[in-house]
Amino acid sequence: MAFLQTVDLEQRAGAAVLLNKVNLSVERGEIFTVIGPTGAGKTTLLRLINLLDRPSAGDIYFDGEKITGSSGNVVQVRRRMAMVFQKPAVFNSTVYENVAYPLKVRGYHEKTDRTRVYGLLDTIGLGGYAKRKAKTLSGGEAQRVALARAVVSKPDLLLLDEPTANLDPGTVKMIERLVMDFNRERGLTVIMSTHDMQQAQRVAGRVGVLMNGRLVQVGRPGDVFFSPGNARIAGFVGMRNLLKGHIVHSKSGIVVVDVDGRDIEAVSDLPAGTAVEIFIRPEDVVLSKLASDSSARNDLRCIIRSLSSNGPLCTVIVDCGFPLEVLITGKSAVELELSQGQEIYTSFKASAVRVLPSMQG
Amino acid sequence: MQEIWRALVQAVNLIVSLDTEVVQISLRSLYISAASIIIAALFCVPIGSLIHFHDFRGKRVVINVIQTFYSLPTVVVGLLVFLFISRSGPLGGLELLFTPAAIIIGQVILIMPMLTGMTIGALSGVDKTIRDTALSSGAGTAQAIRAILFEARFAVVGVLILGFGRAISEVGAALMLGGNIRGYTRVLTTAISLETQRGDLVLSLALGIILIGIAMVVSVIMNILLQRY
Amino acid sequence: MKTLLINRIRRISIPIVITCLLLGAILTGCAPAAPQPAATENASDQVTTFPIIPGTPRFKIATTTSLYDTGLWNYLEPMFEKKAGVKLDIVYAGTGVALEYGRRGDVDAVVVHDPAAEAKFIADGYGINKRSFAFNHFLIAGPADDPAGIKNLTPEQAFKKIYDAGMLDPNKVKFISRGDNSGTHSKEKLIWQAAGLKYEDVQKSGPWYVEAGKGMGPCLLMASEQGSYILADISTFLAFKSKVNVAPLVEKGDLFLNVYDVIEINPEKVKTAKMLPTAKAFTNWLMSDEVQDLIAGYGVAEYGRPLFNPLKGGGCAEAGCPKLEDYTVQVQ
Numbered sequence: 001m002a003f004l005q006t007v008d009l010e011q012r013a014g015a016a017v018l019l020n021k022v023n024l025s026v027e028r029g030e031i032f033t034v035i036g037p038t039g040a041g042k043t044t045l046l047r048l049i050n051l052l053d054r055p056s057a058g059d060i061y062f063d064g065e066k067i068t069g070s071s072g073n074v075v076q077v078r079r080r081m082a083m084v085f086q087k088p089a090v091f092n093s094t095v096y097e098n099v100a101y102p103l104k105v106r107g108y109h110e111k112t113d114r115t116r117v118y119g120l121l122d123t124i125g126l127g128g129y130a131k132r133k134a135k136t137l138s139g140g141e142a143q144r145v146a147l148a149r150a151v152v153s154k155p156d157l158l159l160l161d162e163p164t165a166n167l168d169p170g171t172v173k174m175i176e177r178l179v180m181d182f183n184r185e186r187g188l189t190v191i192m193s194t195h196d197m198q199q200a201q202r203v204a205g206r207v208g209v210l211m212n213g214r215l216v217q218v219g220r221p222g223d224v225f226f227s228p229g230n231a232r233i234a235g236f237v238g239m240r241n242l243l244k245g246h247i248v249h250s251k252s253g254i255v256v257v258d259v260d261g262r263d264i265e266a267v268s269d270l271p272a273g274t275a276v277e278i279f280i281r282p283e284d285v286v287l288s289k290l291a292s293d294s295s296a297r298n299d300l301r302c303i304i305r306s307l308s309s310n311g312p313l314c315t316v317i318v319d320c321g322f323p324l325e326v327l328i329t330g331k332s333a334v335e336l337e338l339s340q341g342q343e344i345y346t347s348f349k350a351s352a353v354r355v356l357p358s359m360q361g
Numbered sequence: 362m363q364e365i366w367r368a369l370v371q372a373v374n375l376i377v378s379l380d381t382e383v384v385q386i387s388l389r390s391l392y393i394s395a396a397s398i399i400i401a402a403l404f405c406v407p408i409g410s411l412i413h414f415h416d417f418r419g420k421r422v423v424i425n426v427i428q429t430f431y432s433l434p435t436v437v438v439g440l441l442v443f444l445f446i447s448r449s450g451p452l453g454g455l456e457l458l459f460t461p462a463a464i465i466i467g468q469v470i471l472i473m474p475m476l477t478g479m480t481i482g483a484l485s486g487v488d489k490t491i492r493d494t495a496l497s498s499g500a501g502t503a504q505a506i507r508a509i510l511f512e513a514r515f516a517v518v519g520v521l522i523l524g525f526g527r528a529i530s531e532v533g534a535a536l537m538l539g540g541n542i543r544g545y546t547r548v549l550t551t552a553i554s555l556e557t558q559r560g561d562l563v564l565s566l567a568l569g570i571i572l573i574g575i576a577m578v579v580s581v582i583m584n585i586l587l588q589r590y
Numbered sequence: 591m592k593t594l595l596i597n598r599i600r601r602i603s604i605p606i607v608i609t610c611l612l613l614g615a616i617l618t619g620c621a622p623a624a625p626q627p628a629a630t631e632n633a634s635d636q637v638t639t640f641p642i643i644p645g646t647p648r649f650k651i652a653t654t655t656s657l658y659d660t661g662l663w664n665y666l667e668p669m670f671e672k673k674a675g676v677k678l679d680i681v682y683a684g685t686g687v688a689l690e691y692g693r694r695g696d697v698d699a700v701v702v703h704d705p706a707a708e709a710k711f712i713a714d715g716y717g718i719n720k721r722s723f724a725f726n727h728f729l730i731a732g733p734a735d736d737p738a739g740i741k742n743l744t745p746e747q748a749f750k751k752i753y754d755a756g757m758l759d760p761n762k763v764k765f766i767s768r769g770d771n772s773g774t775h776s777k778e779k780l781i782w783q784a785a786g787l788k789y790e791d792v793q794k795s796g797p798w799y800v801e802a803g804k805g806m807g808p809c810l811l812m813a814s815e816q817g818s819y820i821l822a823d824i825s826t827f828l829a830f831k832s833k834v835n836v837a838p839l840v841e842k843g844d845l846f847l848n849v850y851d852v853i854e855i856n857p858e859k860v861k862t863a864k865m866l867p868t869a870k871a872f873t874n875w876l877m878s879d880e881v882q883d884l885i886a887g888y889g890v891a892e893y894g895r896p897l898f899n900p901l902k903g904g905g906c907a908e909a910g911c912p913k914l915e916d917y918t919v920q921v922q
Contacts (some may be wrong), residue, residue, distance in 0.1 A: 081500035089490040092512050102498040102506075108588050146494075153499060418866045447696040448862035458696050459650060540681035543667065545648075559659050560833045562727055 001061055003189055004049065004157060005026035009058035011044050011213075018044045020213040031043050031183050031190040032202035033221075035197060041213040042193035043086070046159050050083045062261055071332070079106065082150035087141035090134035096128065098134045098145050100185070102153040120148040124178060138170030147175060151182055158182070160192040164199065167310040176203050192342065197237050201225060231277055231356065239279035239354065242324045247274045247355075254297075254350060260322045265297040266353035274359040282327035284352035287336060288345050289317065297350040304342045307333065314338075318346055368566030372574075375567060387571060390548040391579075393461055393530035397468035401476050402521060410506045411478030414492070430474035435467075439534035442467045446538070446552035447583035464548070472524045479523065483516030484509055517588050522580050523532060529576060549575075605639050611756045614875065620655035649868045650679040652688035653701040654773055655805040662827045662888060666881065674871055684805075686771030692716055692855050695862035699869045701852045703773035708851055715859060717853035719869075722912040723876040723900045724850045725905075726779060731810075732819035732842040733826060738763045740819070745843035746784040748839050752819050753787060757800030766809055773848070778821045781845050796807030810834050823848055825897035828889065828914045847910045850898070852876055854921075876915055877902070 011019040019041045023096060026032045027298040034042050035056040047053045051067060051074050059068045067077045082102070090098050097104075099117045102222035109154050110212055116285075124144040143163060150158060161181065164172040180203060182188045193210075200207050201221040209224060217229040228234035231242060245259035250272045257264045257278055265306060266278060291299055302320035309315075317324045324346060336342070371410060375383045383529045444450050446466070456464045474580040491512050495505040510517060534549040539546030541555060557567040618732045658662060663680050668721050671678050681691065685702040692700045695718050700717070702708060730740065730748050738755040740748035755763040768775040779789045793798060800818065802809045804824040813820040814834035827838065855863040875881060882900035889897035899905050901917040 047493075052493055054494060075499065075501045078497060081497070082499075083493070083497035085490055085493060088488055089494045091494075092509065100496075105495075107500060149494075149498065159497075178499040205533075287576045293479075326516065354500065449693075449860075453695075453862055459681060471740060540679065542679040543664070545677070545679055558655070558808050560807050560811055560830055 001064055002026055002179065003063060004191065006045075006049070007059045007061065007062040009045070009048060009335045010056050011041070011048060011053070011136055015300055016214050017046070019055075022210075022213070022215050024208060024215060026189060026191055027107040029183070029187050029188055031121070031180065031192065031198040033207045034191065034210050035195060035200050035207055035236070036193075036210035037195060042195075042210055046083065046161050046193060047208065049157075050081055050159055051078055052083075052270055062075050079153070080155055081154065081157040081159060082155040084143070084150050084161065084163045086162040086165050088137075088139050088146055090137065090142050092135055092266075093133070095121070095128065095132050095134050095137070095145055096130040099148045099354075101149060101153055102284040105175070107154060107325045116152060117148075120152055125227050126173065137347065139173075140167050143171070143175060144178070145169060147178060151186070151188065154186070156189060158188050158190045160190065162193055162195065164194070164196075172199070181218055209236070211294075226354075228354070228356075231279075234279050234354065234356070238281065240282050241278075241280040241281075241323075243278050243322055244358065245276060245278065247272045247276060255355065256351075257323065258356065262300065263320045265351060265353045267351050268355035268357065270355060270357060276355050277358050279354040279356075280324070280348055282315070282325045285324065285346050285348045285357040287318075287324040287326060287328060287332070287338070287348070288299040290335060291345050297351070299345060299347040302344060302346050304338060304340055305339055306340060318344060318347060362564055366564060367563050368570060371563055372567040376571065376574075382570070383571065385544070386547055386549055386552050387575060389546075390529055390550070390572070391559075392576060393548060394466050394468065396465050396527055397472065398467065398476075398521060399523045399561045401469045401472050401524060405473055405476035406480050406510070406517070409477040410484060410510060412477070413484040414502065414506055414509070417542065425476065426476050427481075428477040429586075431478060433474065434473055435471055435531060435533040436537070437465075437472050437535035439467055442470065442534070443537055459537040459542060459546060461539065461546055463538035464535045464546060467538045468528045468531050471531065471534060472527050475527065476520060476524045479520040480517060482519055483513045486516055487512045495555070515587060518583055522583055525579060526576050529572065559584040603753040603886060618683045635877070636773055637861075638647060646675070646677045647868075648679050649676045649865050649867065649870050649872065650681065650700075651701060651872070652681045652683055652691045652695040652697040654685050654688060654703060654850075655682050655807075656703075656772075656774065657824050659683040659805060659807045659894045660825045660889070662825075662885075662898065665884065665888065669880075670872065673875065674868060676865075676868055682709070684770040685776065685812070687840070689716075692853070693860065695860040697855065698863055698865045699849060699852060699854045703848055704776045705774060705849070705851075707773075710851060712855065715858075716856055718856045719873060720851050720853045721873050721877055721919075721921065722849050722851050722901055722917045723881070724900060725911070726824050726848050726850075726898050727841070728774070728821055728823050728846040729827060729838050729846055730819060730821055731813065731836040732839050733817045735836075736839055737836075738819065741839045742842075743840060744842060745781050746786075746844045748840045749785040753785070753792065753795070756797055756834060760796055760798035764798050765815070765818055766800045766802050766813045766818045766820045766828060768806070769803045769808055770805075772806075774806060774821060777845070777848065781821070784830050784845060796884030810836065825889070826898055828893045828895075831893075844909055847906075847908060849906075849912055851911075871922045879922070896906060 004026040006022055006024040007194060009019055011023040017156060022045065034045065036042055047054050055068060057179045059066055062065065063079065082304050085341050091101065096117055099120060100113050118130065121130060122318060124147065126141060127143060134142065137145065147163070176199065179190060179192065183190050192203065204221055207219065207221045208215055211232060217224055217233055224233070225237050228237055228285055235242065243259045244256045247255045247270055248258045249256040250270065253269060255266055255268045255270065257276060258276070264278065270276060300320045302318040302324065304316060305319050306317045307314060309330055312330050314328055314330045316328065316338065318324050318326060389530060412420065442463070443458065446452045446455065446463055448458065457466070487509050491509055492505060495508040530550060530556055535548055536551050536554060539548070539551065541547050541551040549568055553565045553568045556568065640874060653663065667678050667680060683691065685704045685707060688700045688702050689711050690709060692696045692711065708717070708720060714783060730745065738752050740751050743751065752763060752765055756765060782789050782792050792837055802812055804812070806822060807830055809820060810822055810826065810830045813833060814836050820836065854869040854873060855865045856864065857866050879902065882902035885898050885900045886896055889895070901912065906912065
């Protein structure tokens with residue numbers, strides 16, 4: 001049995017089903033990320049694991065023992081875990097007292113407290129903040145305090161519920177690094193939820209996709225990222241450009257898909273005649289003024305419909321007979337002198353096209 | 362209008378000259394109301410905390426009932442307690458009627474609903490995440506409740522001050538249960554009532570000013586202590 | 591979930607119950623006394639001492655407001671406490687309430703001034719050893735311009751005139767009643783009766799008749815504010831004269847006699863009444879020369895005449911005055 005195992009876990013609230021037969025296995029010492037859109041049930045799942053709420057059905061096993069059900073000492077189980085919440089939560093006292101709180105409730109000695117707490121404060125980059133009032137901290141600082149507070153009692157399992165939502169990029173990086181350090185140095189098992197796919201990629205050993213209360217795909221980030229199990233997952237992990245078509249030709253693992261009259265080459269084992277949905281990542285598409293002579297197998301002439309810049313990048317919507325969203329650097333956009341209505345060549349490799357059998361039919 | 366000014370002057374006079382009877386009455390008011398609030402708080406803060414902390418069927422109903430009792434008419438409470446502790450009542454053997462303890466009993470009953478309900482209110486003002494943080498940090502129920510109370514400490518102290526104010530300004534029950542006996546159960550409010558009856562309005566106002574003064578001092582002291590922690 | 595909650599409640603209730611018991615013990619003493627049977631009347635006074643004020647036993651009396659408002663008891667109280675070595679607790683209330691306290695045994699003696707109610711009280715067995723110790727008179731006061739024209743009539747005549755005038759024009763003529771079953775209120779009812787009117791009729795007859803439900807002092811203040819007529823005892827009237835704007839209009843009449851009596855509570859009927867020996871001492875003390883002389887002098891300096899009249903020395907000479915034995919014979 002895995003270190004943390006849920007068996008057919010269900011949670012209902014009135015008529016709504018928040019979690020539906022979730023079977024989650026997390027191994028000791030790994031960093032497992034639960035990703036999913038808002039409202040998928042990530043918070044619900046973590047709260048159940050931390051025994052803050054009781055499930056409507058199903059069980060949870062921790063280190064081989066069943067922790068759900070009316071038997072068992074809830075407090076003792078919780079003391080082997082720790083949780084960091086989405087909103088930085090600090091008590092209205094000093095930073096030191098906040099971090100030392102878990103030790104206080106366990107009745108530890110003053111001397112053990114001091115060394116450990118001060119050490120942790122240094123680790124999280126808030127050495128010297130011990131006497132500061134916690135309420136005066138910024139969001140990022142408060143969340144770091146929450147993280148220190150979570151690990152100070154040396155738990156076996158660390159739960160994090162979207163810990164970096166709404167924080168600045170610098171703090172996000174710092175917290176991710178701290179989590180990974182704690183995991184590596186202390187062998188601390190981590191279950192973290194996020195809706196940021198990139199974060200999951202950076203941090204996680206394995207990823208689980210939670211959608212509408214169901215755990216729909218589990219695997220390494222690369223697997224999920226590049227081989228989403230279905231269209232919805234694909235859309236969530238950043239696959240855009242969902243197009244419908246059917247395979248007209250299949251040979252040696254390369255297929256030709258007819259999309260609205262245009263042919264697109266893709267990598268797939270599906271037979272000809274299959275109705276499919278294909279995805280292309282916007283960043284896998286290359287734009288150029290001239291027909292490309294690269295090794296890309298797909299080269300289409302399209303017309304630019306709209307341009308919009310977001311930070312250092314630029315999103316270009318082109319019309320190739322079907323709409324395509326392309327992501328390029330702002331610099332490229334300037335160099336190409338892109339403008340609306342302009343004719344442009346779009347090219348992308350066959351391997352950049354993901355093919356999935358159509359959901360309908 | 363003139364009376365108010367004269368009352369102010371007389372109040373200062375009484376305080377400065379440490380008029381023995383006024384001092385005695387004031388200390389008695391203070392002692393009785395302090396005892397009332399302490400006893401009531403010993404029950405109401407834990408009970409209020411427990412009600413707030415746990416979710417159970419009928420929780421809303423319980424809270425509504427408590428809030429209804431905010432408006433307990435003091436004379437009714439006074440009468441009911443009187444019937445109990447009168448020598449011919451069920452608790453007559455305890456010889457409680459016309460003693461300071463009787464006033465304390467009446468006042469405790471009067472402020473208990475308010476103290477309980479507003480403790481729940483004060484705790485409800487604390488972010489839910491505090492509760493979760495405490496629990497996930499390994500706190501047991503009592504420890505978690507203490508953490509929440511600590512977060513809400515300003516509001517809770519406010520509730521205690523309110524309760525004290527309500528107790529020290531109580532007239533009806535204090536009169537009925539204490540008897541306004543000179544040198545024994547006469548407190549500021551019953552003394553004011555007597556002096557009003559006697560037609561000495563200036564003295565009544567002066568005593569009233571002293572009462573407000575005491576309440577203010579108590580409130581200030583409690584707030585200062587709160588800031589320290 | 592429910593079982594855990596119940597367990598928690600159990601764990602908290604035990605300390606709470608213990609606290610309750612501790613507090614109960616502190617507040618009430620550890621040995622509540624059972625009511626003493628009457629036979630121990632000869633034994634020394636065993637009163638459950640109230641632990642917060644240990645030691646001196648407490649002797650409780652209920653007295654009427656009119657005696658209280660004049661400040662007479664402020665004088666008498668320390669005297670008796672010193673003499674008898676007890677704490678004298680004086681609770682004041684209208685005669686009706688005072689007698690009720692007596693019936694319940696919440697006080698050990700009552701001092702009231704309502705002969706009819708007292709007679710019933712004694713006949714029912716609640717009171718014993720009634721003695722009289724002071725007297726004064728009532729009077730009818732009202733606005734100085736006397737709109738009802740009652741000056742120098744007899745009490746009954748005056749009341750009739752007030753009634754007629756009030757019915758005619760309640761804005762011009764009003765009457766304020768104590769309305770609280772006090773001795774004064776009972777006297778007022780007697781006078782209405784003597785005037786040939788039924789009290790229930792008077793009560794409901796019109797807006798000119800105001801039932802205040804307050805003590806004598808506040809009623810006088812009210813009468814002053816509203817320009818009403820009022821029946822008051824001379825002592826309270828004098829004590830309030832400087833604060834109110836009413837003039838004495840009718841001062842003579844047999845019905846105006848007002849005698850103050852002290853009655854002890856009978857421990858045989860009221861099992862919880864205590865301290866009969868002290869009550870007897872109290873009664874005798876009120877009749878003693880010391881007190882009678884004090885009463886004779888009380889208020890003279892301030893008001894030019896005593897507020898109350900002692901009975902000793904035959905000061906009461908009119909019809910209805912108590913008999914000699916009622917104010918001289920010591921209680922055994």
